[in-house]
Amino acid sequence: MTFKSKLPINCPSCESELKVTQLSCEHCQTTVNGLFTLPLLLRLSKEEQEFILAFFLSSGSLKQMALQMNISYPTVRNKLDDIIAHIQQLQKTE
Structure with a gap:
């Protein structure tokens, strides 16, 4: 079994964002x-x-994602909204 190292994005010491x-x-x-x-x-x-x-792989179908993830459509929608908010927050800091 091959293990790939996950690219760290936050400092393990102070939790600040890491730079390459x-x-x-x-x-x-x-x-x-x-x-x-x-x-x-x-x-x-x-x-x-x-x-x-x-x-992306579900062609943007939240309904299909809900079926695949075995969770409700509103839960999938809320997850998407949370990610959108997080991306908007990251864009403001660029």
Whole structure:
């Protein structure tokens, strides 16, 4: 079984947002250093990212998502609204 490391988005010590400071190419060993902000979608929680992927794969059908997730349509709608609010909050801080 292969385990992939999850990209941390918050500091394990103080919970502040982490920034990317180095990118590396495995092929030619080139490294790029700087201070880069994570893309907006990567700053969402794993659960939020999985919800967005499911939303996309269901062609935006909340009804279909509710059936697949075995939860009510209003619960799915509320989850979507929460993610939208979180994304809007992240956009304000950019």
